[in-house]
Amino acid sequence: MKACWRDERVSHQGEFLRFDAKMKAGLAELATVCGQTGRDVKSLTISARMGLPARQDSAALVGEIRELAGLGVSHVILESRVRDLDDLTAIYEKFAKQVRPRV
Amino acid sequence: MATTDLQVGCHLPVYGPAATRDVLLGFARRMEALGYDSLWASDHVVIPYAIASRYPYSPTGDFPLPPTTNFLEPLVTLGLVAGATERIRLGTTVLVLPHRHPVLAAKMLATLDHLAGCPTSGAAPGATRRSGS
Numbered sequence: 001m002k003a004c005w006r007d008e009r010v011s012h013q014g015e016f017l018r019f020d021a022k023m024k025a026g027l028a029e030l031a032t033v034c035g036q037t038g039r040d041v042k043s044l045t046i047s048a049r050m051g052l053p054a055r056q057d058s059a060a061l062v063g064e065i066r067e068l069a070g071l072g073v074s075h076v077i078l079e080s081r082v083r084d085l086d087d088l089t090a091i092y093e094k095f096a097k098q099v100r101p102r103v
Numbered sequence: 104m105a106t107t108d109l110q111v112g113c114h115l116p117v118y119g120p121a122a123t124r125d126v127l128l129g130f131a132r133r134m135e136a137l138g139y140d141s142l143w144a145s146d147h148v149v150i151p152y153a154i155a156s157r158y159p160y161s162p163t164g165d166f167p168l169p170p171t172t173n174f175l176e177p178l179v180t181l182g183l184v185a186g187a188t189e190r191i192r193l194g195t196t197v198l199v200l201p202h203r204h205p206v207l208a209a210k211m212l213a214t215l216d217h218l219a220g221c222p223t224s225g226a227a228p229g230a231t232r233r234s235g236s
Contacts, residue, residue, distance in 0.1 A: 044175035047225075049114075049196060077143050077196060081167075083121040084187050089133055092113055096137040102108055 022046075027072045047075040052091060054082055058098045065103045112141030114196065115184065118174040124183065131184045134191065141192040141223070142184060144177035148202040178211045185219030194223030 027046065036043040048068050052061075065076055078095065082088045112221055113134055116122055150170040157164035168174070180195045193215065200208065212224055 003111040041118070045110075045223075047223075052113075065109065074108075075112065077112045077114060077141070083116060083119045085116075085121060085126045085129060088116060088121065088210075089130065092134060092139070093137060096139065100111055100138070 019035045024071060031072065043072075045075055046073050047077055048073045049077045049079055052078040052080045052095060053083065054080070054087070054091060056091070056094055058100070060093070061103075062102045065099070069103070110140040112192070112194075113139050115142050115144050115180065117144045117177065117180055118147075118168060118172050122173055122175050127184060128187045131188050131191070135188050139191060139193060140182075142188070143194050143196045144175070145153055145196045146177045146199050147174045148176075148199055150174065166230065178215060180201050181215055182221070185215065192223065193219055195225055197225045 030044070030046075031041045034044070050064070050068070068076060078092070080088055082090050082091060116126060116130060134142060147168075150166065150168060150172060152170045158166040161167050165232050177195045177198065183197070185193060198208065
């Protein structure tokens with residue numbers, strides 16, 4: 001953890017966890033290391049940030065989220081650049097009603 | 104009804120004109136009512152006028168906000184939101200650790216945990232490097 005204060009780029013090569021620049025390779029490696037050390041990879045929460053466009057393509061979003069879930073992501077964090085509260089709320093309401101039930 | 108146990112959270116409007124008490128409280132309450140699992144705040148203690156490094160989260164590599172953008176401190180913001188919500192989990196997508204004393208950062212997170220329950224904090228050394236630094 002000292003490297004988090006010291007270094008610009010942190011690469012952790014610990015006993016139970018390794019960070020990798022490429023998400024897919026990193027997640028695969030994480031699962032491998034967990035298996036070698038006897039830790040259930042499903043006991044870890046793996047989060048991913050995801051941009052939420054103002055004009056949502058629900059089917060595409062469902063596919064993208066299912067793909068993330070297939071990689072082991074268990075928590076998706078949505079983010080929108082819209083700043084108007086009514087528009088922002090509408091975007092998240094639409095996602096909650098049209099996308100969330102399908103993933 | 105969702106088909107998996109995937110958790111879904113949303114990012115609080117912590118910067119720009121929407122970063123006000125009324126907007127944050129209204130947004131947080133509405134997201135909780137909609138069934139979202141978590142609310143998140145990001146962190147930029149300062150936005151440099153000249154950035155030497157490539158920003159990794161935009162296609163162009165440019166940081167997307169001007170340096171004059173008002174950008175709220177995430178732990179204080181989450182403290183506000185914690186007082187207006189009941190169930191929804193709170194966290195920082197990232198907390199720029201080098202800008203904070205580690206003991207104080209741990210104390211603030213522990214306080215948030217005590218008052219709001221189970222904050223989740225991503226941590227990083229920062230994604231922008233000021234020119235000349």
